[in-house]
Amino acid sequence: MKLNEWLNNEVPNISKSLEEIHKDYFSIDKTIGFEGQETIYKILRNFRSALFPCLCDKVTHDDTRLNITIGNNLRISALNLKDLIEKVLLNDSNIPLGEITKHSEEVVMNLINKFPKLRRVLQTDIQAAYNGDPATTSTEEILLSYPSIQTMTIHRIAHELYKEGVPVIPRIMSEYAHQLTGIDIHPGASIGEYFFIDHGTGVVIGETCTIGKNVKIYQGVTLGAKSFPLDEHGNPIKGIKRHPNIEDNVVIYAGATILGGDTTIGQNSVIGGNIWLTQSVPDNSRVYQTQPLPNIKS
Known part of the structure; x- marks a missing residue:
């Protein structure tokens, strides 16, 4: 049997078997999946750019434009995060179905309201690195190159979601930091x-x-x-x-x-x-x- 014939005849059966096996363990329509995982990574990058505007792709010295850039990063990421939180709560939550959207929105608003405080705390982490490492020459070097700061930026966001009782998403965030830096901090x-x-x-x-x-x-x-x-x-x-x-x-x-x-x-x-x-x-x-x-x- 040639490959093309085999693909046409056998792959549909294999695909069906894989789908049925997966359904034995996971609800396909209620998991955020690998696409959701990638969306979380993008949300974190946008949040990081909002917390540290000098990391934006297009840095501008115009305060108005910079404010718009930060705001746009927060708006689109907030909406995407709300959608993901809704989905994980549908799959793993005791919250009544009719209240999940409202609860998801409140979680996102609570998180972003804390960003000024988180930014100030992250500055203390940057300062600790500067004070504690004689090899560094500037706080900019620390922000742009030190794995500790990249990890702590993600951790401090993930920890806030963990405290709100959000399933799955904080752990995906922490494992993303682990993947990037080799530092494994549980969001709790x-x-x-x-x-x-x-x-x-x-x-x-x-x-x-x-x-x-x-x-x-x-x-x-x-x-x-x-x-x-x-x-x-x-x-x-x-x-x-x-x-x-x-x-x-x-x-x-x-x-x-x-x-x-x-x-x-x-x-x-x-x-x-x-x-x-x-x-x-x-x-x-x-x-x-x-x-x-x-x-x-x-």
Whole structure:
């Protein structure tokens, strides 16, 4: 049988089988799909341009034109985001059907109303990077090139949607940041002002982690869970505190792993590289490895 004949005869049956298998697990008409995923990426780019107008494709020094550009980015992204929130709420929500549109609109308005505040908080993250990295020459360099700022811009937006109870979309946003930067922050994580991740690759921050102000962490740090308590069916119990608390003015060096919802790193502490911690440490602690170096012969 030639390819063209096979395509005409067999592909319709294969397509039907794939459709039926998918319907066993997902409602095709109620998921946002890969197209919705791409729309979320575009929304984030537009939001980023609105938060940082110097990132717009066509930078203008005319205040009126700049205001229009920012406004247009917000308007089109707000409408697209509202449509996506409606769809995910239809698929995963206890909100009455007749109230979903109104609720979606309120979520979007609440988010964008917070943008001036988010912009000011993001400026503290930029300043933390400038203060904490002697290699940088300007805040512009940080904004345009540092993965920490790109990640935190997305995280601070996703976190607001997470707090509003929006399903799916915040996690797609956080995984987009993960894809771009190698930094994996769950949208549920609560992070204070002046936060900086130096280098960034391989950082993991879990859903129930809380991080105070003026915290600096390096590449390869994991703020994770000790284990997952299981229910009577052997499935992980959701909605419980699993990840650590990091208080103000803490520095965590590369490769450190800090686990557990009952673990707190006290303020003004320094956690050395490659440390494994599953218990709390008090304020002003210094935690580091004391294992002696091996003898080295030249």
